[in-house]
Amino acid sequence: MNIYITLDYELYFGEKHGTVYKCIIFPTNELIKIAEKYNVRFTFFIDAGFLLKLDEFRSKYPTLEEDYKAVTEQIKYLSETGHDIQLHIHPHWEDSYYNGLNWIFDLKRYKLVDFNEIEIEDIVAKYKKVLTDLTGKKIFAYRAGGWCLQPFGKLKSAFIKNEISFDSSVFKNGFYTSNHYSYDFRSAPDKDLYRFEEEPEIENTIGYFTELPISAIKNSPLFFWKLFLLGRKNPYLHKPLGDGIAMPAPGQRKKMLSRYTNCTVCIDGYNAKLLQKALMQLQKKKFKQMVVIGHPKALSRYSIQKLEEFVNKNCNKNNFTTFTKNF
Numbered sequence: 001m002n003i004y005i006t007l008d009y010e011l012y013f014g015e016k017h018g019t020v021y022k023c024i025i026f027p028t029n030e031l032i033k034i035a036e037k038y039n040v041r042f043t044f045f046i047d048a049g050f051l052l053k054l055d056e057f058r059s060k061y062p063t064l065e066e067d068y069k070a071v072t073e074q075i076k077y078l079s080e081t082g083h084d085i086q087l088h089i090h091p092h093w094e095d096s097y098y099n100g101l102n103w104i105f106d107l108k109r110y111k112l113v114d115f116n117e118i119e120i121e122d123i124v125a126k127y128k129k130v131l132t133d134l135t136g137k138k139i140f141a142y143r144a145g146g147w148c149l150q151p152f153g154k155l156k157s158a159f160i161k162n163e164i165s166f167d168s169s170v171f172k173n174g175f176y177t178s179n180h181y182s183y184d185f186r187s188a189p190d191k192d193l194y195r196f197e198e199e200p201e202i203e204n205t206i207g208y209f210t211e212l213p214i215s216a217i218k219n220s221p222l223f224f225w226k227l228f229l230l231g232r233k234n235p236y237l238h239k240p241l242g243d244g245i246a247m248p249a250p251g252q253r254k255k256m257l258s259r260y261t262n263c264t265v266c267i268d269g270y271n272a273k274l275l276q277k278a279l280m281q282l283q284k285k286k287f288k289q290m291v292v293i294g295h296p297k298a299l300s301r302y303s304i305q306k307l308e309e310f311v312n313k314n315c316n317k318n319n320f321t322t323f324t325k326n327f
């Protein structure tokens with residue numbers, strides 16, 4: 001099995017965005033320790049809009065200058081030591097600013113498709129460029145902010161122009177719509193790798209784009225109840241390392257606590273408990289690719305332990321790899 005541990009490298013976008021140190025730097029350093037101990041490498045989808053905003057405001061605010069240095073140095077270190085740096089777009093940075101104390105987010109245009117096609121092209125080009133300039137390496141893979149990349153027809157030409165030919169935003173059976181979010185992957189093929197042209201959930205064997213979907217697993221409501229209760233019982237182990245608050249996703253918690261849901265294979269918090277089970281399920285389906293998602297901000301001490309156990313158990317039997325190494 002090719003196993004891709006992928007991390008969306010970003011702050012929180014809810015009421016409280018949290019600090020760069022706790023949401024990004026510290027948890028990423030914990031991941032680096034595991035990577036170096038077992039000689040495996042991970043893929044980081046960098047929230048490039050954040051880097052651009054930091055750059056825009058850093059001359060005015062010394063604390064942002066420090067944040068800018070910390071993240072750009074960490075990204076360079078990751079890239080130089082063989083981790084993969086790829087593109088993650090949260091375009092609401094376009095409408096956000098720093099007030100001297102906090103980032104003020106305007107989430108009205110949360111999805112890239114909320115912008116017009118000229119704006120989209122500009123965003124994709126400049127967000128990609130900041131990562132190319134930083135790493136000197138080819139950026140060709142994408143993870144959509146909040147998994148929102150439909151209707152993809154609106155993004156297609158900007159992606160082709162910027163040679164973004166890989167996507168890893170789809171997960172089988174995922175669907176959700178709210179004020180901010182909108183995605184529906186229910187009709188996506190049940191495959192671990194396929195090509196597409198117009199829409200990422202519709203296979204096209206001669207399409208320009210390759211989809212490497214995030215692996216998905218069916219999850220019982222009992223699992224989420226346990227997660228909920230454990231978090232209260234042992235916050236040291238189960239509390240997220242990041243110090244922010246997630247954007248509201250109305251109805252999602254209720255859905256998870258009341259019925260079977262299809263979830264991404266994930267290393268955030270208690271989800272990391274399911275890594276080995278997910279691997280076995282995917283092997284049974286004869287899949288060759290396993291894509292695990294995570295967020296440094298949402299890792300917990302527990303999930304870091306579980307990730308280490310998983311890597312330790314599988315690093316000789318399976319191939320921990322990255323987008324750049326494998327494609």
Ligand SMILES: [Zn+2]
Binds near residue numbers: 008047088146
């Ligand atoms: Zn994100």
